Amino acid sequence: MKTSLFGMMVGMLCGISAWGQENIPLLDFSGETSRHTVIAQGTPDLYQGHPYSVLLPDGETVFCVWCVGHGGPAGPMAKSVDGGKTWTRIDARLPEGYTKHRNCPSIYRLVNAQGKAFLWVFTAQPKMARIVSADQGETWEEKPSLGISNVMAFSTIIPKHPGVQDGQYLGFYHHRAVPGEKAYDGEPRGSRQARLEVMMSETQDAGFTWSEPRLVASVEGKDPCEPCAFWSPDMKEIAVLMRENRGTGRALMTFSRDNGKTWDAPTNTSWELTGHRHIGTYLPDGRLFFAFRDTAPKSPTKGHFVGWVGTYDDLKNARPGDFRILLLKNYAGWDCGYPGVFVTKEGDIVALTYLKYDNGPNKHSVVATRFRMEELHQ
Numbered sequence: 001m002k003t004s005l006f007g008m009m010v011g012m013l014c015g016i017s018a019w020g021q022e023n024i025p026l027l028d029f030s031g032e033t034s035r036h037t038v039i040a041q042g043t044p045d046l047y048q049g050h051p052y053s054v055l056l057p058d059g060e061t062v063f064c065v066w067c068v069g070h071g072g073p074a075g076p077m078a079k080s081v082d083g084g085k086t087w088t089r090i091d092a093r094l095p096e097g098y099t100k101h102r103n104c105p106s107i108y109r110l111v112n113a114q115g116k117a118f119l120w121v122f123t124a125q126p127k128m129a130r131i132v133s134a135d136q137g138e139t140w141e142e143k144p145s146l147g148i149s150n151v152m153a154f155s156t157i158i159p160k161h162p163g164v165q166d167g168q169y170l171g172f173y174h175h176r177a178v179p180g181e182k183a184y185d186g187e188p189r190g191s192r193q194a195r196l197e198v199m200m201s202e203t204q205d206a207g208f209t210w211s212e213p214r215l216v217a218s219v220e221g222k223d224p225c226e227p228c229a230f231w232s233p234d235m236k237e238i239a240v241l242m243r244e245n246r247g248t249g250r251a252l253m254t255f256s257r258d259n260g261k262t263w264d265a266p267t268n269t270s271w272e273l274t275g276h277r278h279i280g281t282y283l284p285d286g287r288l289f290f291a292f293r294d295t296a297p298k299s300p301t302k303g304h305f306v307g308w309v310g311t312y313d314d315l316k317n318a319r320p321g322d323f324r325i326l327l328l329k330n331y332a333g334w335d336c337g338y339p340g341v342f343v344t345k346e347g348d349i350v351a352l353t354y355l356k357y358d359n360g361p362n363k364h365s366v367v368a369t370r371f372r373m374e375e376l377h378q
Contacts, residue, residue: 024272025323026300029371036328039064039078039087039352040366047363048076049354050338052106052279054119056136059083059345063137065105065121066354066366070335074101074123079137083344084352084368094131095142101129103186104152104338112167112206120207122146122153125185128173129153132207146210149183150175151196155277156229160202160259163235167206170260172216172240174198174225179218196223196245200260217242217254217266224252224266228278233286233312241269241278241315247295250274253315270318271296273308277337283349284373287311291327291351293337301326303334305353309376323376327369332356335364347372 029035040048051066062080064087067073077094078087103124111117119133128146133139150173160168177183178193198217201210217224223245230239238260242252250268273290280290287309294306305328310321330336336355343349352368 024320026326027323027376028326029369030304030326030329035369035371037085037087037368037370038357038365039368040066040076042357042363042365044361044363047072048366049364050104051340051352051354051366052104052338053084053340053342053352054107054109055342055344056109059343061136062340062342062350063107063119064340064352064366065107067103067105067123071103071124073099074103074105074121075099077121083346083348084342084350084370090137093138094140097142098131098140101125101131106154108154108157108207110157110167110169110203110206111165113165115165116206118206122171124150124153127185130207143208146201148173148175148201148210148213149177149185150199151186152226155226156279158229158231158238162231166204168202168204169207170229170238171201171203171210172198172227172229173201173213174227196225198224198227198240198242198254202260214260216240216260216263217252219252219266222246222248222252222266226277228280228290230280233282239312239316241273241280241290242266243276243278244274250296250318251278255316268318269315270320271299272310272320272324273315275306275337277339279339279341281341281343281349283309283343284347287322288315289341289349291337291339291341291353293330293334303332303336304328304330305336305339305351305355307351327351328353328355328357328367330355331359332364340368349373 053064101123105123123129128148154171157171175183199213201213224242226243228241238256251274252266254266274296275292278290278292290308294301307325314321340352348370350370357365
């Protein structure tokens with residue numbers, strides 16, 4: 001991991017018609033297997049899919065959840081105590097009913113006003129199902145589902161008041177609905193008029209109860225989904241990146257400057273940020289890093305697991321950013337993404353995903369890759 005990524009630059013993102021922006025470097029360390037950790041190996045019969053992770057405050061303990069099959073049943077969970085270098089399966093700790101939950105589990109650490117921390121896992125079905133741990137993941141309890149119609153459960157949860165420990169959080173997800181009428185569960189359209197919409201719900205007690213959902217983004221002729229919400233560097237604005245599921249153009253973004261009460265009309269991101277299921281973090285130098293499935297037309301890494309590095313201003317103004325990274329090659333041609341992203345105590349930047357890891361008979365695996373700030377092109 002001492003090789004400079006600048007020295008591994010493989011070219012420039014090319015084609016003004018494809019990107020609509022100036023060219024930026026494309027870095028590639030996807031072939032460096034020493035960076036990789038296989039968290040859950042796929043087999044010819046077993047598909048490991050749709051992971052999500054959470055890093056605890058010690059900077060070393062990580063939990064990862066995923067489902068079996070594409071949008072299939074939940075059940076697997078793994079724990080790492082060394083920043084994601086090695087993993088132990090802890091499925092046996094989980095409630096028996098958890099295996100009946102389905103589609104894209106996500107995991108979060110929420111803290112109440114008294115300082116008590118809870119680990120929550122939310123799953124799409126049935127109607128935002130959930131389990132919780134009050135002891136740092138040693139034991140788990142199933143709680144009643146939230147009863148919220150959705151395609152995928154909370155994609156991100158952020159503090160409502162950053163820097164304040166008050167148990168208040170905002171949860172972002174998407175559903176399929178006829179605007180102003182009915183929301184549907186799961187993937188079926190249910191109606192020709194139904195479209196994907198991004199929604200938000202609030203909790204004031206660190207995840208136990210949630211408010212009636214409110215609309216964040218609905219766009220005529222487009223399907224915004226899989227929202228990634230985060231605070232601006234000055235903590236005055238919430239930004240939300242969104243997948244555009246119809247493939248009609250770039251990814252989408254929207255902003256709120258009143259703690260989520262109102263939202264700007266969604267606008268396009270740059271082509272360089274166009275993809276599915278963005279998850280990101282701030283880097284030690286203040287820039288942003290996002291990992292996602294590349295879906296930009298004519299991109300040299302389309303269908304693979306990529307990263308983007310740039311400033312908040314780059315993102316907000318739809319500028320290309322500093323560079324993109326080919327994190328992992330996906331031998332399935334398309335089906336990958338749904339990442340976990342975190343920065344460890346040691347300074348490793350870790351991005352994990354599900355993908356077909358090689359060209360052999362095995363189905364998708366859950367795989368992590370890692371790098372350091374000093375390896376990035378400055």
